[in-house]
Amino acid sequence: MHPVRPEFVPDPDPDPDTTRxxxxxxxxDVAAAATWTDAFEFVPESVGAVDRTLSTPDSDPPLVAGVDQAFLDDRAVSVVVVSRGGTVVERVHAVTDVAIPYIPGLLAFREGGPILSAFAELGCDPDLAVFDGSGRIHFRQAGLATHIGVTLDVPSVGVAKGLLCGTPDEGVDGREEGWRTPIRADADVTNADPGTAIGHALQSRQYDSTRKINPLYVSPGHRVGVGTATDLVERLCAGYKLPEPTRRADAYADDVKQEYV
DNA sequence: GCGACAG
DNA sequence: ATCTTGTCGC
Known part of the structure; x- marks a missing residue:
């Protein structure tokens, strides 16, 4: 089996509280090493969910990686799908054993190692990685997107379908497409001054009539600021609730899973 | 003790 | 995340 990186293996201890x-x-430590300001080479405006034939000969769109997982019993199928503009340029996956259960706030310890195994199969070097889960919107500001981003030192953003912690500036129900509001640190978030914006709720898609789609919760992983993270995710959406990188990774993970069932 | 809690 | 049929709507 693929070796699990030390970053995701705390020194073993018989006492579960100590392990925790x-x-x-x-x-x-991961949060302290994270950068929450824009620190990447590509031009944000060149990021997109679809290819643009003509116009804007600006700069080359960056390589954006979408990361997701699917599970079968005690094994995880981790995938990374890399695209440039709207074109997929590489897809890799890794099947590993999962030993740690899902615990809110400790997701990176369950999925981190397996995801790094998938990244190890990659032949290219992504300019940005989009994760299915939180980044800075986390009790210790070190969600999955931040943990992997720091570990690989790759710019990253987290896209969650549910809010782990923090408080929205406004109610999020029934908002129009394109709407966003800051998610601020509260007493549940450590190492952050209360009121600090740690992410955004983003209504990436909405129906005109029967509105009932919940917003996305976007937060910086590493080397990306709060506003930019949300701008990038918005640019990566193509008419669906989830941004294209994550959608493709989700679909690919399901495909691979079927072959192992 | 009770409630909250990404995937 | 995963287990699952039909069903409402564009």
Whole structure:
């Protein structure tokens, strides 16, 4: 089986509380090493969900990686789908054993190692990675997107379908497409001044009549600011609730899973 | 003790 | 995440 990186293996201890403390300490270290300001080479405006035949000969669109997983019993299928503009240029996957259960706030310890195994199969170097889960919107500001982003030192953003923690500036129900509001740190978020914007709720899609689609919760992973993270995700959407990188990864993970069932 | 909680 | 049929709407 693929070796699990030390970043995701806290020193073993018979006491579960001690193990948990070590994982939380590791996350605080990850948060301290994270950068939440724009620190990437590509031009944000060149990022898109579809190819643009003519116009804007600006700069080459960056390589954007979508990451997701599917599970079968005690195994995880981790995939990375890389696209440039609207074209998929590479898809890789890794099947690994999962030993850690899902615990809110500790997701990276369950999925991190398997995801790195998939990244190890990649032949290219993504300019940006989009994750299915939170980044800075996390109790210790070290969600999956931040943890992997820091580990690989790749610009990253987290896209979650549910809010883990933090408080929205406004109610999020029934909003129009394109709407967004800041998610601010509250007492549940450590290492952050209360009121600090740690992400956004983004209504990436909405129906005209029967509105009932919930918003996306976008947050910086690493080397991306809060506003830019949401701008990028918005640019990566193509008429669906989820941004294209994540949608493709989700679909590919399901395909691979079927072959292992 | 109770409630909340990404995938 | 996963287990699952039909069903409402564009």
């Amino acid at each position: 403390e070590r994982m939380e300490t590791l996350q605080s």
